[in-house]
Amino acid sequence: DQQVKQNSxxxxxxxxxxxxxxxxxxxxxxxxFLWYKKYPAEGPTFLISISSIKDKNEDGRFTxxxxxxxxxxxxxxxxxxPGDSAVYFCAALNQAGTALIFGKGxxxxxxx
Amino acid sequence: xxxxxxTPRYLIKTRGQQVTLSCSPISGHRSVSWYQQTPGxxxxxxxxxxxxxxxxxxxxxxxxxxxxxxxxxxxxxxSTLELGDSALYLCASNPVAATSDTQYFGPGTRLTVL
Numbered sequence: 001d002q003q004v005k006q007n008s009x010x011x012x013x014x015x016x017x018x019x020x021x022x023x024x025x026x027x028x029x030x031x032x033f034l035w036y037k038k039y040p041a042e043g044p045t046f047l048i049s050i051s052s053i054k055d056k057n058e059d060g061r062f063t064x065x066x067x068x069x070x071x072x073x074x075x076x077x078x079x080x081x082p083g084d085s086a087v088y089f090c091a092a093l094n095q096a097g098t099a100l101i102f103g104k105g106x107x108x109x110x111x112x
Numbered sequence: 113x114x115x116x117x118x119t120p121r122y123l124i125k126t127r128g129q130q131v132t133l134s135c136s137p138i139s140g141h142r143s144v145s146w147y148q149q150t151p152g153x154x155x156x157x158x159x160x161x162x163x164x165x166x167x168x169x170x171x172x173x174x175x176x177x178x179x180x181x182x183x184x185x186x187x188x189x190x191s192t193l194e195l196g197d198s199a200l201y202l203c204a205s206n207p208v209a210a211t212s213d214t215q216y217f218g219p220g221t222r223l224t225v226l
Contacts, residue, residue, distance in 0.1 A: 006154075034214070036217075041219065042219055043116070043202055043204070043217030043218050043219050043220055044155070044202070044217045045217070046214045046215070046216075049214070089154070089155060091155075094168075096168060098160050098167050098168040099145060099157045099160055099168050099170070100145075100147075100155075100157065100215065101157065102147075102154050102155035102156070102157075103154060104152075104153065104154030104155075105154050105155070
């Protein structure tokens, strides 16, 4: 049973436009969420995180929004660049704080 | 500072064999976690070690085991390999023992079971 769900396996966006990647979770006890980016043949790299005490966190072109009542978070990339093409994983920190629970990932393709 | 290293990078085994994968965390990191990545299931947590003790375990059968050495290096072992064990196995290290929320991943070991 997937506790973290990324329902869109892929997303295609033009360079300069906004990319919106979505993530839903089922466990209301999760209170910390992260986004990772993964290029082929490399391990995931941390992108941005958000605590449940916030509803928004920004870092340059990347913004994560959290809607606790809907158990939904989204990652916005503005403007999108071809180098952003990668697999994006949404993750929640488990209640013990010792493991990350990942979604299945969304492959983002940004065309120039 | 060197990153997380994993060896070997690629491995081909046949059903029924066993395999050992190795992970060297970032210097000074004491926590090591292992994840399995498959196309159908995404990234799934296997187990986490801190100071040579397994602190947390995911929902995998007993064929999957691990250990951590006093220098924080970790190994994971899969016995009686099945075709479904073909995956990318990722290791991640954490800088601290407590609830560190960011993990630094290695490049992974690609295991193919024939």
